Amino acid sequence: MSRPLVVMREEKKAPGMEEIRGEVREIVELLDRYLDYYVPRQYGFSKHTIMGPVGKLLSVLESGKLYDKDALVGYVVNVHRNTARSDYVPPEALRVLEEAVEKLIALRAKLPSRVWIKALREIDYAVYKARFAKAAERAAAKKAGEGGGEE
Amino acid sequence: MVPRELFYRALDVLRREGWHRKVAKYASAQGRARWQPLLYHALNSALTACTAADLLGVEERYCRPLFAGMLLHDYTKTRQSFQDMATGKGGEAPSKTLTPGEEEEARRILSQLGLEGWEAETALRVALLNETPARPVDVAAQLAAGPIPGKVRDAAVLGDLLVSLWGYQELSGRVGEILGRYGYRVAYHRVTQVRGVLTQIVHRALTRLMGEKGYRPLIYLADGVVYAGRGARVGVDEVGQALERELASFLQSLDPGRLGEAAFGNIVQTVLKAPELLEASPRAVEGLWSYVEAQRFVASPSVTGGLRGELARRGFRGVELEDVGAKIASAKNLFIVFKELLSVFPEHRGEAVKRLAEKLGVEPGQVEPLLQIGNTTKAGLLVDLLYPFLEKTGLLSLDHGDMVERLLSAMKAATRGFEAGGEAFTREAGMLVEELYLWVDGEPVIVPRPVKPVYEKGKSGGVELCFLCGRPAEHEAVASLTGDGAESFHNLRAGGERSGGRNKAKICRLCRLEATLRSALGFRPDAYDVYYLMPAIAMSPQYASHYWSAVSLALLGGGELSLHSPAFWRKYLDGLSPAEVARNPLSLHEALGTRAAARERLAGRLRELFGSLDLLREYGVEAGSWEEAAEKVLRGEADPGLLRDLAAVSTGGDYAALLASGNYMVVMARAPGGRDEAEASKMLRRLNRALMLYKMFHAFVYVPGEKMAPFPEPRPLGAAKVPLKADLASLLRERGVVLREGWVGFEEEAGLPAEELSEALTAAELLVEEMRRRRVDFGNAGLLPVLERPPGMLLSRLVAALPGNPLGGRNLEVVRVFLRYLDVLEERWWM
Numbered sequence: 001m002s003r004p005l006v007v008m009r010e011e012k013k014a015p016g017m018e019e020i021r022g023e024v025r026e027i028v029e030l031l032d033r034y035l036d037y038y039v040p041r042q043y044g045f046s047k048h049t050i051m052g053p054v055g056k057l058l059s060v061l062e063s064g065k066l067y068d069k070d071a072l073v074g075y076v077v078n079v080h081r082n083t084a085r086s087d088y089v090p091p092e093a094l095r096v097l098e099e100a101v102e103k104l105i106a107l108r109a110k111l112p113s114r115v116w117i118k119a120l121r122e123i124d125y126a127v128y129k130a131r132f133a134k135a136a137e138r139a140a141a142k143k144a145g146e147g148g149g150e151e
Numbered sequence: 152m153v154p155r156e157l158f159y160r161a162l163d164v165l166r167r168e169g170w171h172r173k174v175a176k177y178a179s180a181q182g183r184a185r186w187q188p189l190l191y192h193a194l195n196s197a198l199t200a201c202t203a204a205d206l207l208g209v210e211e212r213y214c215r216p217l218f219a220g221m222l223l224h225d226y227t228k229t230r231q232s233f234q235d236m237a238t239g240k241g242g243e244a245p246s247k248t249l250t251p252g253e254e255e256e257a258r259r260i261l262s263q264l265g266l267e268g269w270e271a272e273t274a275l276r277v278a279l280l281n282e283t284p285a286r287p288v289d290v291a292a293q294l295a296a297g298p299i300p301g302k303v304r305d306a307a308v309l310g311d312l313l314v315s316l317w318g319y320q321e322l323s324g325r326v327g328e329i330l331g332r333y334g335y336r337v338a339y340h341r342v343t344q345v346r347g348v349l350t351q352i353v354h355r356a357l358t359r360l361m362g363e364k365g366y367r368p369l370i371y372l373a374d375g376v377v378y379a380g381r382g383a384r385v386g387v388d389e390v391g392q393a394l395e396r397e398l399a400s401f402l403q404s405l406d407p408g409r410l411g412e413a414a415f416g417n418i419v420q421t422v423l424k425a426p427e428l429l430e431a432s433p434r435a436v437e438g439l440w441s442y443v444e445a446q447r448f449v450a451s452p453s454v455t456g457g458l459r460g461e462l463a464r465r466g467f468r469g470v471e472l473e474d475v476g477a478k479i480a481s482a483k484n485l486f487i488v489f490k491e492l493l494s495v496f497p498e499h500r501g502e503a504v505k506r507l508a509e510k511l512g513v514e515p516g517q518v519e520p521l522l523q524i525g526n527t528t529k530a531g532l533l534v535d536l537l538y539p540f541l542e543k544t545g546l547l548s549l550d551h552g553d554m555v556e557r558l559l560s561a562m563k564a565a566t567r568g569f570e571a572g573g574e575a576f577t578r579e580a581g582m583l584v585e586e587l588y589l590w591v592d593g594e595p596v597i598v599p600r601p602v603k604p605v606y607e608k609g610k611s612g613g614v615e616l617c618f619l620c621g622r623p624a625e626h627e628a629v630a631s632l633t634g635d636g637a638e639s640f641h642n643l644r645a646g647g648e649r650s651g652g653r654n655k656a657k658i659c660r661l662c663r664l665e666a667t668l669r670s671a672l673g674f675r676p677d678a679y680d681v682y683y684l685m686p687a688i689a690m691s692p693q694y695a696s697h698y699w700s701a702v703s704l705a706l707l708g709g710g711e712l713s714l715h716s717p718a719f720w721r722k723y724l725d726g727l728s729p730a731e732v733a734r735n736p737l738s739l740h741e742a743l744g745t746r747a748a749a750r751e752r753l754a755g756r757l758r759e760l761f762g763s764l765d766l767l768r769e770y771g772v773e774a775g776s777w778e779e780a781a782e783k784v785l786r787g788e789a790d791p792g793l794l795r796d797l798a799a800v801s802t803g804g805d806y807a808a809l810l811a812s813g814n815y816m817v818v819m820a821r822a823p824g825g826r827d828e829a830e831a832s833k834m835l836r837r838l839n840r841a842l843m844l845y846k847m848f849h850a851f852v853y854v855p856g857e858k859m860a861p862f863p864e865p866r867p868l869g870a871a872k873v874p875l876k877a878d879l880a881s882l883l884r885e886r887g888v889v890l891r892e893g894w895v896g897f898e899e900e901a902g903l904p905a906e907e908l909s910e911a912l913t914a915a916e917l918l919v920e921e922m923r924r925r926r927v928d929f930g931n932a933g934l935l936p937v938l939e940r941p942p943g944m945l946l947s948r949l950v951a952a953l954p955g956n957p958l959g960g961r962n963l964e965v966v967r968v969f970l971r972y973l974d975v976l977e978e979r980w981w982m
Contacts, residue, residue: 018885021981021982045950045956045957045958047947121941122941124943125941125942125943125944125946125947126941126942126943127943128943128946128947129941129942129943129946129970129973129977132943132946132950132966132970133970135958136958136963136966136967136970139958139959139963140963140967143963
């Protein structure tokens with residue numbers, strides 16, 4: 001009896017970026033909300049400073065150094081405490097962070113690595129844009145306030 | 152008869168209802184293909200029904216209900232089930248009968264349009280009764296609806312039938328039958344090739360001739376016009392004469408200086424690329440000399456190495472060598488132009504040589520040898536011929552500038568009064584007739600002559616064909632007229648043969664004439680793109696004339712309205728009202744905040760054109776100053792004829808020409824993007840221009856890949872079509888853009904309908920512009936990288952380039968503007 005040399009097995013099509021847009025948006029919103037609770041020790045406008053602990057979280061996810069949810073949350077909390085003005089992490093921030101990490105892990109599980117890297121890049125820059133936009137709004141409000149005072 | 156106010160209001164109301172994103176007609180099969188948005192189908196049915204009502208003698212009081220009723224005649228197509236069916240997602244054809252909820256909505260729309268009581272009730276009856284019922288439920292509803300006069304119903308049926316035409320052959324069916332009952336004959340003309348400028352002339356000539364014969368246009372299509380009338384039959388000869396007249400009057404309307412300029416090709420290639428233009432006007436030769444005078448090859452020519460070496464061999468050195476070399480080079484080029492001119496007017500040759508010799512104080516026998524000079528004349532012979540001549544005539548002792556001036560004025564005088572024997576375009580007019588269908592009352596008057604079969608006897612015995620349109624070719628293609636491809640393959644070329652040299656592609660006489668006319672309008676195939684705008688709104692001849700003239704004037708009236716201007720893009724994103732633009736395209740200046748600049752420019756142009764305010768009274772403009780006159784024109788108070796005249800003489804920086812008829816408008820605009828920008832980015836920019844034109848001017852837009860090739864798709868399948876590379880098409884599809892045979896879909900079922908795509912692309916163009924200012928753009932890669940990178944990445948690139956605190960001082964405003972465009976891009980493109 002001959003055995004086939006090649007076996008064709010139908011696999012489920014992996015989702016592309018178009019299918020996960022909604023999830024990416026949710027994660028971005030959560031990470032953005034988490035960063036509302038993070039006040040850096042020193043203000044700056046570099047991407048590194050603006051992203052704070054979230055930047056570190058995304059790089060550790062990209063490198064694959066840590067896999068476990070608790071390990072990832074712990075890693076971020078440690079960065080938060082060491083770089084924020086106060087080392088206190090509010091429970092609400094922790095809850096939002098945990099939810100974001102959970103969603104990130106779920107997303108990683110269903111994506112091929114090529115799309116996963118692309119998704120991380122999108123999340124990274126989307127959070128950056130959201131944070132910068134907020135900073136710009138604050139600066140504009142402050143400037144308007146100053147202007148009003150002069151009148 | 153068309154209730155104009157109601158039309159403008161309807162456009163506004165139905166756009167707000169989102170009808171411009173709903174499908175009314177859909178078909179992709181060959182011969183039946185057309186996609187129409189519900190907004191335009193409704194408006195066109197209403198407008199055409201009103202034109203028909205006028206013809207049938209419907210009572211004036213039915214005008215508004217008929218118009219409003221036709222707006223709503225396909226109301227049930229707003230149902231999701233129909234939209235699903237149209238976009239291939241299942242669904243079903245709707246019945247005509249409105250549900251109680253739909254009826255309430257329809258009444259709400261009628262009330263917004265200002266129709267109440269009897270008018271609203273009649274409108275609802277018209278909406279229901281204009282079609283043969285397809286289902287039992289519709290029969291019952293029609294019986295219960297109550298009557299409307301037969302003439303009103305016939306006008307309504309005609310309105311819908313005419314705007315839903317698949318092909319002209321349908322006209323002999325119900326359209327002919329209904330109009331026949333009222334004693335009208337249906338006629339149509341149709342061209343087999345739509346060539347841009349030339350076909351505009353054909354449409355104008357035919358519409359004028361049919362008007363004189365008592366036929367009135369019912370509906371315009373890009374390739375023809377449908378008429379109704381009680382007039383006499385039209386003869387073939389009359390059509391030929393009408394075409395010849397129209398062609399001649401078009402050429403005479405052009406500036407003779409421009410004709411001369413357009414006739415000139417390249418001093419080292421084909422010197423006179425379109426000599427026939429010189430025959431169109433006696434002043435064209437003067438225009439040619441004026442153009443030549445300013446050219447570098449005459450004013451400051453380069454002295455070639457060969458000439459320099461020859462002069463050095465004869466003992467010339469330093470400044471003297473440069474001076475003599477420049478004089479010989481200028482004289483050589485002027486004699487080449489002179490010789491070429493004489494070959495166009497051989498009957499004047501002897502007289503011209505005699506006159507030139509007289510002016511320069513020599514014998515004609517001394518001029519004759521100079522007429523053998525060409526671009527390939529050896530330097531030795533050139534010096535032998537020209538040096539003694541320049542010395543003898545005293546030109547050599549003059550300063551270079553004075554020498555050129557004296558020689559040129561002698562040549563101008565020698566060629567003054569050159570006139571052709573007439574009948575310059577008789578043959579072309581005859582050929583245009585061969586491409587025409589003209590049917591009157593179901594009988595053919597003219598049918599096109601078929602092109603000869605090509606390969607009857609194998610390649611050697613075949614007919615060489617025009618590489619643009621496929622007619623038998625007669626002329627060699629010239630790159631400066633036809634653009635890239637002049638040295639490309641043609642049907643008789645042997646395999647592996649070299650492309651280049653005398654191995655040129657061939658073109659037919661008509662394509663050559665088209666290229667020549669475009670050239671006379673300032674079009675250069677290497678620098679300009681061609682946009683065909685097919686009106687999405689079925690216009691009456693008067694409205695078409697007014698509308699297109701105003702569009703031309705609006706576009707030409709100022710650089711601010713250039714589709715290439717970032718200032719315009721900003722205003723475009725801020726939101727322009729297409730309904731307002733339809734009312735008066737000149738109102739764009741108002742919307743853009745550029746009214747004052749436009750008024751000033753227009754005042755200057757009026758002053759230049761008319762010289763006296765009294766002359767403006769003929770156009771219904773009573774004004775005490777040029778500024779006041781310009782303001783009245785911008786408010787749309789002037790006679791349409793004035794707009795037409797103004798548009799005809801205007802030329803704007805980014806536009807070579809805009810030509811319009813009721814059928815279509817052809818816009819020749821400067822190619823977008825930087826000179827070396829990647830072609831993929833330019834294609835996206837071109838697509839954006841086309842989509843902007845679609846949104847602003849209510850016109851389906853087609854941009855041909857081959858600029859000179861005839862327009863092959865007079866039935867649009869979407870908002871706009873531009874040539875796209877395969878990878879660009881897949882990028883657009885990934886973002887949800889529907890591409891039907893390359894046409895961008897307008898329907899909301901598409902993830903990214905045409906108008907939203909245009910906003911996304913405009914935002915991307917603005918982002919590139921902002922980044923370019925800070926030198927962090929993507930160089931020649933242009934627009935595409937902006938659409939491929941996450942918005943945050945673009946932001947971080949900009950922020951890194953800002954000096955100091957990116958949120959401090961002036962930087963804050965820069966960042967906020969950038970964020971605004973990023974948001975538009977993100978919402979439309981990335982979501």
